[in-house]
Amino acid sequence: MKTTIDLNWLENMSFEADVNGHTIRVDAGTESGGDDSGARPKPLMLVALAGCTGMDVVSILKKMRVEYDKLTISVEANMREEHPKYYDEMKIIYHFVGKDLPVKKIERAVELSDEQYCGVSALYKMAIPLTSEIIITEK
Template sequence: MQANVKWVEGDTFIGRSASGHNVVFDAGHDSAAPSPMEMVLMSAGCCSSVDVVSILQKSKQNFTNVEVQLTSERAESAPRVFTKMNLHFVVTGYGVSEKHVARAVELSAEKYCSVALMLDKTVDVTHSFEVLEA
C-alpha cells in the first residue's frame, strides 16, 4: 500500500491514496478539515463498522442503522498519542438480537479490524454497544 501527502498551505495537507482518492487534513487550530489524529480515530471506527455491518448482514439481522460513537483520551504531553479509545456501537433495527450484535463487535475487536487491532498494541481500546428498536 502506498500514499502521498502534499502540503497545501498553512497547516493544510492533501493526502492521495494509491487508488486515487484525496483526503484533506488540517492540523491548525482553526482547521477546515480533520486533524491526523481525528483521522486515525475515525479510521478505527470505520474499519470496525465495516466488520459489524458485514457480520450483521450475514446473520440476517434486520437493522436500519449502525453508528459508532468514538471517544478517546490522549497523553498530556508530546507526543500526544492516544492512551484510551472506546468504540460504542449503536445498532437500530427491528428485533435485532443483542447476542448477534455482541458477537459482531467481538469478532471485529478480536479478529478483523486491522486498524483497532494495530492501535490496541499501545492503546487501551475498548468496545461497547447498544441495540435500539426502530
Template sequence: MKITLNRVNDNFHFELKNERGHLVNVDSRPEFGGNDMGASPMELVLMGVAGCSAIDMISILKKQRQEITSFKAEVEGERAQVGEAKPFKDIHVVFYLEGEIKEDKAAKAAQLSFEKYCSVSKTLEPTATIHYKVVLNRVELAKI
C-alpha cells in the first residue's frame, strides 16, 4: 500500500493519491494556518474508522442475507494532550441501520467488526478506546 502527497498551495493544502489514482484533499483550519480546503488528518482517521467498520458490517450482513435499506454512521473522537500531540483517547461510533435486519445479526456484525476485522480500529486500539452502539430501525440495540 502506497500513498503519494503533493503540496497544492503555500500553506497546508495537500492532495494525496493512492496507487489506484483516488484523490483526497487534506488541509488545516484557518486558525491553524490552513485554508480549510480538505479534511484534517485527524478527521481522516475518524473517517477511516467509519469506512472500515461500515465495509465490515455490510459484508457480514449481506452474507447473512439481511436486507439493508439504509446504513449511516456518526463518529466522534475525544483527544487527550500527550506531550505536544493530541491523539484520540476515546472514539464513539453510532451506526444507524434500516431494513429487514435481525437485531442479533446487526449487533453481532458491529461486534465482529471492532473485535476482529476492522484494521483501522485495531491500529488505534493501543491508544484509543472505541465505543459503539447500533440503532436499528430507530431502536438502540447495543452500546459498548
C-alpha cells in the first residue's frame, strides 16, 4: 500500500500538509529563520511514535478489559549535536493512573505494541536504540 503526503510551501520556512483531512503546519523557529507558526519536523517523529504505540496499547487493553483513569505517553529523545542532527536514542514512558491496575496485562500490552504491532517503533529500532518504561500510579 502506497501513501503519499504533499507538503505545500506557504511562506518563509512554513509548510502545510493535509494528513487524512487534518492540516499539519511545520515551521522553523525564529532562531532558524522561521516564524514559529508550526511544529518542528523532528519532534513530529516523536509524536508519531507516541501515537502509534499509544493506539496499540489502548486497543489491546480494551480487548483485555483493563480500565484505567489516565494514560500519558512521553517520548524522550537525544539529539546529536553535530550535523546531520538527528535523534540517536529514544525512550517511551507509559504512565498509567488508576486503581488496582493489572501490571502483567499492562506490561503485555506494551510488549505486544513494541514487538508486533507498532510500525513506527519497528522502523525507528532499525536505526537507533529504543527503550521503554512503565510507570503505574495507584489512585
